[in-house]
Amino acid sequence: MKWIIVKERLPEIGDTVLVYYRRGDYRGADIMRYIGRWLTVDPLVEVTHWMPLPEPPKESGREKTDDSVPRYNTQKS
Numbered sequence: 001m002k003w004i005i006v007k008e009r010l011p012e013i014g015d016t017v018l019v020y021y022r023r024g025d026y027r028g029a030d031i032m033r034y035i036g037r038w039l040t041v042d043p044l045v046e047v048t049h050w051m052p053l054p055e056p057p058k059e060s061g062r063e064k065t066d067d068s069v070p071r072y073n074t075q076k077s
Contacts, residue, residue, distance in 0.1 A: 001051045001052060001054070002051065003020060003049040003050070003051050004049060004050055004051060005048070005049055006047055006048060006049065006050060010034060010050075011034045011050055011052075012034070013034060013035060013036055014033070014034070014035065015033070015034050015052075016031060016032070016033045016034075016053065017031070017032065017033075017034065017050045017051060017052055017053060018030075018031055018050065018051050018052075018053055019031070019032045019038070019047045019049065019050045020047070020048055020049040020050070021045045021046055021047045021048060022045075022046050022048060023042065023044050023045050023046070024044065031053070032047065032050075034050075
């Protein structure tokens with residue numbers, strides 16, 4: 001995936017994406033939601049680039065499911 005310049009294209013409203021931003025001399029990356037504006041608590045953050053988030057990892061079958069978690073009898077005899 002490549003970074004997309006916000007001046008060229010914005011994400012769809014409601015999308016959560018990876019962003020690259022600047023705040024004064026600081027540069028950083030974060031995950032933000034776009035709702036017609038960037039959803040951030042810091043008004044000094046200027047988002048300059050964004051890209052879609054990658055697909056989440058697929059389960060390998062080795063992760064424990066709720067059924068595989070051991071159950072312990074907590075009742076007193």
